[in-house]
Amino acid sequence: MSHLLLAADTISVDTGNTAWMLASSALVLLMTPGLAFFYGGMVRSKSVLNMLMMNFICIAVVGVLWALYGFSLAFGRPHIGDGLIGGSHELFGLGNPDVLSSVWGFGPIYKIGAPLTDATLNAGVPVLVFAMFQLMFAIITPALISGAIADRAKFWGWTLFVALWVTIVYFPVANWVFGTGWILNKLNAEDFAGGTAVHTNAGAAGLAVCLVLGKRVGWRKDPMKPHNVPFVLLGASLLWFGWYGFNAGSEGAADGIAGLAFTNTTVATCAGVLGWLLVEQIRDGKPTTVGAASGAVAGLVAITPACAFVSPLGGIAIGVIAGALCALAVALKYRFGFDDSLDVVGVHLVGGLTGTILIGFFGFDHGYATPGGLQRGLFYGGGGSLLEKQVVAAGAVMLYSFVLTYIIATAIKKAGGFRVSEEAEVSGIDEAEHAETAYSFSTVLSGGLTGTAAADDGAHSAPSGKERVDV
Amino acid sequence: MKLVTAVIKPFKLDDVKAALEVLGVQGLTVSEVQGFGRQRGHTEVYRGAEYTVDLVPKVRIDVLVSDIDADKVVDAVVEAARTGKIGDGKVWVTGVDTLVRVRTGERDADAI
Numbered sequence: 001m002s003h004l005l006l007a008a009d010t011i012s013v014d015t016g017n018t019a020w021m022l023a024s025s026a027l028v029l030l031m032t033p034g035l036a037f038f039y040g041g042m043v044r045s046k047s048v049l050n051m052l053m054m055n056f057i058c059i060a061v062v063g064v065l066w067a068l069y070g071f072s073l074a075f076g077r078p079h080i081g082d083g084l085i086g087g088s089h090e091l092f093g094l095g096n097p098d099v100l101s102s103v104w105g106f107g108p109i110y111k112i113g114a115p116l117t118d119a120t121l122n123a124g125v126p127v128l129v130f131a132m133f134q135l136m137f138a139i140i141t142p143a144l145i146s147g148a149i150a151d152r153a154k155f156w157g158w159t160l161f162v163a164l165w166v167t168i169v170y171f172p173v174a175n176w177v178f179g180t181g182w183i184l185n186k187l188n189a190e191d192f193a194g195g196t197a198v199h200t201n202a203g204a205a206g207l208a209v210c211l212v213l214g215k216r217v218g219w220r221k222d223p224m225k226p227h228n229v230p231f232v233l234l235g236a237s238l239l240w241f242g243w244y245g246f247n248a249g250s251e252g253a254a255d256g257i258a259g260l261a262f263t264n265t266t267v268a269t270c271a272g273v274l275g276w277l278l279v280e281q282i283r284d285g286k287p288t289t290v291g292a293a294s295g296a297v298a299g300l301v302a303i304t305p306a307c308a309f310v311s312p313l314g315g316i317a318i319g320v321i322a323g324a325l326c327a328l329a330v331a332l333k334y335r336f337g338f339d340d341s342l343d344v345v346g347v348h349l350v351g352g353l354t355g356t357i358l359i360g361f362f363g364f365d366h367g368y369a370t371p372g373g374l375q376r377g378l379f380y381g382g383g384g385s386l387l388e389k390q391v392v393a394a395g396a397v398m399l400y401s402f403v404l405t406y407i408i409a410t411a412i413k414k415a416g417g418f419r420v421s422e423e424a425e426v427s428g429i430d431e432a433e434h435a436e437t438a439y440s441f442s443t444v445l446s447g448g449l450t451g452t453a454a455a456d457d458g459a460h461s462a463p464s465g466k467e468r469v470d471v
Numbered sequence: 472m473k474l475v476t477a478v479i480k481p482f483k484l485d486d487v488k489a490a491l492e493v494l495g496v497q498g499l500t501v502s503e504v505q506g507f508g509r510q511r512g513h514t515e516v517y518r519g520a521e522y523t524v525d526l527v528p529k530v531r532i533d534v535l536v537s538d539i540d541a542d543k544v545v546d547a548v549v550e551a552a553r554t555g556k557i558g559d560g561k562v563w564v565t566g567v568d569t570l571v572r573v574r575t576g577e578r579d580a581d582a583i
Contacts, residue, residue, distance in 0.1 A: 042517075225515060225522045284516045294518060330518045343518060 013103060014124025020254035021129045027245025028136035032059055032143050034238025038293065039147045041231025042342050044224060046428030047151040048438045054146035054158055058139050061162050066135045067094050070166065074174040075134065083182030086175045094131060104130035104252070123253035133249060134178070141170050141198045145405075147342030148206030149213050152425050155433045157418040161209070164408050169205065169401055173197050177397070188372025189393035190363065190386065192261065193250035195305025195356040196397040203349025204398045206340060208405035213419050215339035217426055224341075229289050236293035240269055243300050247307045257368050261307040265300065268307070268319030272299020275323025283327075291327065294347060298326035301351030306359045309375075314362035322354045349398070356394045360387025472567040472579065473541040477532045478504065479552040479560040484530050490551040491534065494543060497583065500533040510558030529560060535570060537583055 036055035040048045062070070069092055076088030090096040105122045142162045149158075175181040177197035183189050191197065216224070226232060248262040276295025277287040302322030303315055310318065330346035333339065340346065363377030363386050372389075376382025412418045419425075424432030431437055479487060484501065491499065505526040512525040536544050541564050548562050572582040 223522045223524075225517050280516075280519070284519060286516065288516060288518075290517050327519070334520070346518075 012124060013126060014253075017123045017253040017255075018125050018129055020258070021125050021133055021249060021252065024245035024249025025129070025133040025136055027242045028133065028140070028249065029059070029242075031136070031239050031242035031246065032056070032140050034235050034242055035140065035143055036235065037231045038235025038239060038297070039150065039342050041228040041233075041235060042147075042226040042290070043150050045227040045439060046437075047430055048227065049430040049434055049436050050155065051146070051150055053155060053434065054153070055143040057155075057159050058143040058146075058162055061159060062139045062142065062166050063135060065163060065166060066131070066138055068092065070138055070171050071131045071134065073167075073171040074138070075131075075179045076175075078180045083176070083180065083186055085172045086180050094128060099127050102127045125252060130252070134174070137178075137194060137198060137246070138166055138170055138174065141194075141202050142166055142205075144199070144202035144344060144348055145206045145209060148210040148340045148344040150341035151216050151429055152213060152419055154416075154418060154420055157412050157416060160416075161408060161412055161418070164412075165205065165405065168408060169201065169404050170197075173201055173397055173400065177393070183393045183396070185371050187389055187393060188370065188375070189389040190309050190359050190370055190372070190375065191305040191356060191393065192308040192368060193247045193304045195302070195352045196393050199301045199304060199348045199352025200356060200394050200397050201352075201401045203345050203347075203352055204401040205405040206344030207338070207349065208402045209409045210338055210340045210344075212406060212409040212413055215337075216341065217422055219339045220334070226290060232290055233293045236296050240296055240300060243269075243304075247304060251308065251368070257308050260312075260367060263312050264303050264307040264310060264315035267312050268303035268315040268322075269296050269299040271316045271319030272296055272302070272323035272326075275299070275320040275325075276327040277323075279324050279327035294330075294343070295323040295327065298322045298347050298351045301326075301348055302355030302358070305352070305356045306362065308368035309359050309364070310362040310367070311364050314358075314364065318355055318358050318362060321358065322351050325354055326351050353394050353398070357387070357390050360384070360390040472570055472583065473536050473538060474565045474567050475532075475534045475536055475541060475544050475548065475562065476565070477534075477548045477552065477560065477562040478506070478529050479532065479548070480554065480558060481528060481530045483552045483554070484532070486551040487532060487548055490547040491544065494540070494547055496534055496536070496544065498535075502531045502533075504529050504531045508558070508561070527558065535567065535583055537580060 032055055036052045039055065040051045043051050071094060072088050072091035073086055076086035076091050078086060090099055103122050104125050104127050142165050145165070146153075146158070153161075172181070174197050176183040177191050177194070178184065183191070183196070189196075218224075243265055244262055247265045248258040251258040251261060273292050273295040276291050276298060280287050280291045299319035299322055302318050306318055307315070326347050329350040330343045332346060333343070338345075359377060361378045362380075363375055363382065364380050365374035365376050365382075367374070375386045377386050378384060409418060420429055420432060428437070477487065481503075488499070505528055507525055507527055510527055512523055512527055515522045515524060532548070534544060545562050545564060552562075553559055570579050570582045571577070
């Protein structure tokens with residue numbers, strides 16, 4: 001997507017591009033609460049708050065780490081191992097005066113020790129605007145993982161996992177794919193907005209972490225059906241809305257390529273809904289609301305890497321293939337016996353791989369030019385070379401993410417425990433971990449009937465501090 | 472005194488209530504309940520996984536009546552609640568030893 005480089009005040013800010021990137025950043029932020037509702041609706045009512053919190057805490061933790069060192073590791077100069085991780089001291093803390101007065105540079109220049117002021121191509125977008133846009137990607141990627149271990153993770157164990165995971169897995173992988181790293185600049189694979197760095201990455205991590213934590217108590221025996229299907233569709237809709245920032249914003253400018261990405265994001269998602277519902281109609285006999293929401297997400301995931309490299313017809317093909325494939329892939333967990341509670345593997349790993357690899361077929365040369373130039377896929381006469389690069393990129397991210405995530409999760413499990421007690425899990429993680437319950441519909445139990453007008457002596461004031469109120 | 476209890480299909484509540492009002496019944500208690508009989512439950516599908524929902528929602532009605540009214544009330548409920556399809560529910564009668572109206576302290580037949 002871009003290369004680090006700062007140019008000083010000699011290059012002026014482009015207000016149109018900057019306005020679009022500010023708006024896109026806010027759109028992508030909204031995806032994480034959207035995801036929280038998408039996931040939250042799918043869990044049982046006794047664990048919906050924990051699900052929302054697992055997502056919301058990602059915003060808090062990653063937001064701080066990104067400013068401290070994350071942006072520098074992901075988008076700094078090539079630092080270690082020739083394209084394995086970045087790191088530029090002036091980007092740590094984001095407060096350097098040169099950084100504040102600079103715009104972000106794009107352009108195919110990959111050399112170790114390249115000066116930060118070497119920007120030749122830029123869209124006139126201030127560095128901090130670009131940094132905030134990329135932060136939102138770093139937030140939602142670990143949030144995606146949470147669906148694989150719904151209902152059973154200790155909250156602080158999860159929070160520690162998020163901090164370690166973004167540091168050890170996301171920041172380097174973002175550097176490979178979006179920054180100065182090897183996948184974009186040496187391998188020249190194509191991933192516009194994160195089919196590898198975000199979705200394949202989160203999907204592989206989800207598989208690893210759900211294997212480490214184990215199955216939920218009663219999995220495959222007790223009914224674990226979604227407690228609020230309207231939340232699921234609301235969450236998916238918020239994701240779709242925010243995804244326009246994710247994909248079209250990844251152009252880094254308000255231009256024709258952003259329009260192409262926006263168009264593909266639309267048509268592929270529509271096709272994803274249709275693909276998923278078709279499988280359901282044939283297999284189960286009924287098109288479901290959860291299926292429509294899931295099909296939209298599958299289409300969005302698959303078009304993410306491809307949205308600036310394929311024509312809208314290619315986008316429709318990618319969407320419908322991903323929707324149908326993911327609808328079939330969610331059954332894998334039953335076949336292989338891993339409790340990926342909300343199908344992070346079936347939707348994000350499978351969808352991310354599908355989109356990344358299909359670029360090798362549908363890639364055309366009228367889209368975005370990466371450092372590797374405009375490349376054509378198999379169906380456009382480009383031969384198999386792009387396909388090969390895509391497979392290598394996706395495979396590398398999947399392998400790295402799975403192995404490192406497995407190690408991180410195992411370490412947390414051994415150190416302080418990652419999983420709540422069986423009693424807490426059965427009685428409900430909301431109450432056990434957060435001392436809250438999501439819903440109090442009973443007027444009697446929620447205090448709606450206490451305190452009659454006749455008996456009111458002013459003693460029913462609001463509880464303060466640690467005062468105890470019996471309900 | 473008798474307690475007439477009926478478990479019926481929820482959408483039949485209004486019909487049953489109207490039939491009891493015609494008989495001059497002064498009050499009743501309604502609760503939402505779940506259970507199963509011969510109707511059993513139904514199947515739901517989420518992301519291809521089937522869930523069997525065993526317990527079907529029903530409405531339970533409790534009416535306190537005098538001994539001589541019990542049969543008439545039972546007949547009225549059965550007639551009003553019947554659709555002829557499986558899952559129409561059941562009506563049963565139990566004896567009541569003591570009855571007190573909380574406000575006035577009236578007892579037994581006077582409290583109905």
